């Protein structure tokens with residue numbers, strides 16, 4: 001009887017798809033918002049590759065956390081993975097567990113356990129080959145400050161859930177969220193819990209990037225549970241480390257652009273690329289919008305950032321760079337060495353350069369048009385609606401489709417095609433330029449050392465837990 005029940009339940013869950021896609025009314029959101037799993041901030045981050053997933057959730061008590069995983073919804077024949085529990089910045093404990101040895105093309109069911117806390121049972125599906133779909137969003141800006149901002153934790157979290165649902169209504173098999181920074185407006189534990197509240201983020205893996213707003217607190221460090229973090233950086237912003245993961249035939253390089261130390265970022269990218277020699281595509285995620293020119297008073301800062309980042313992107317043949325920060329939608333022409341080498345087109349075969357893209361914010365879209373635009377930009381779109389982008393990735397191509405939340409059709413799309421492993425990228429072997437770039441990276445490392453240390457002491461002055469901050473300083 002137990003086996004029969006298990007079979008029927010599994011069949012029903014599979015028939016109704018792995019990721020729940022439902023139109024969430026505000027009343028339904030009320031019950032999600034007050035659920036134990038939303039209050040615990042349970043979220044599933046990416047693992048090193050498709051065989052892993054990383055989990056975080058918060059509890060008041062410190063216990064050894066575990067995740068029970070099975071291929072059936074009754075969780076019989078399950079495997080238990082244990083993790084660690086670390087003190088968070090607002091008094092709770094953040095529980096981190098990594099699940100490993102997942103098989104490809106398999107539906108898994110899981111629940112998270114720590115002391116008295118036991119989550120609902122959720123499911124996710126591992127990919128079977130090089131094809132997968134991801135949704136890319138930026139500047140989600142979950143915020144608790146309802147006086148300075150018309151939104152609250154609950155509403156900003158609802159807007160994120162709506163955008164995710166909208167993306168899933170277009171492509172129900174999206175299995176990855178790429179978020180390029182400013183997940184939280186003040187870097188607070190309550191904001192990250194609200195970021196995680198959507199039930200969809202229990203079935204879609206999440207890859208976050210640290211933004212300047214995430215650095216306003218120290219919680220990003222304890223909230224995030226990410227693979228292959230580059231902890232050997234001589235200079236880092238302490239709250240976020242560069243990390244990489246692989247999905248399908250894509251190496252994702254996620255970097256902390258708040259930290260100006262080009263020398264450390266160069267070492268990280270080199271190590272990540274050398275560790276994954278067989279991966280065909282390279283996509284970088286960072287927070288700062290380098291090229292749009294949409295916010296003119298930031299242009300002097302952007303010029304310096306371009307001096308640091310563009311040579312790294314060129315040296316390692318990065319195909320696509322996903323950014324945020326300005327809250328304005330732009331897609332660059334094909335750029336190399338900070339110059340246009342080819343126009344942006346609907347299909348680009350083996351472009352000898354890189355596309356840099358910025359999406360609009362989810363909770364703070366900016367659509368005014370009294371602002372600049374640099375010539376490096378091939379397409380821009382002004383809107384006061386939140387936007388998201390669906391990446392359709394295969395071995396030979398990456399297509400990006402951009403939508404306003406609520407629209408049926410994309411307002412823009414383009415495709416990158418690769419016929420060879422390098423996809424047309426030529427290595428820059430000019431010795432004088434390489435020496436200049438190395439000097440820039442060294443100087444930026446010194447500048448970053450002082451600015452990052454200053455930021456951490458500011459956090460300490462702001463009253464964040466001294467032990468946590470001092471622990472980060474002692475790294």
Ligand SMILES: [Fe+2]
Pocket residue numbers: 139141182211213325326327361
């Ligand atoms: Fe932002």
Ligand SMILES: [Fe+2]
Pocket residue numbers: 182211212213287324325326
């Ligand atoms: Fe930002």
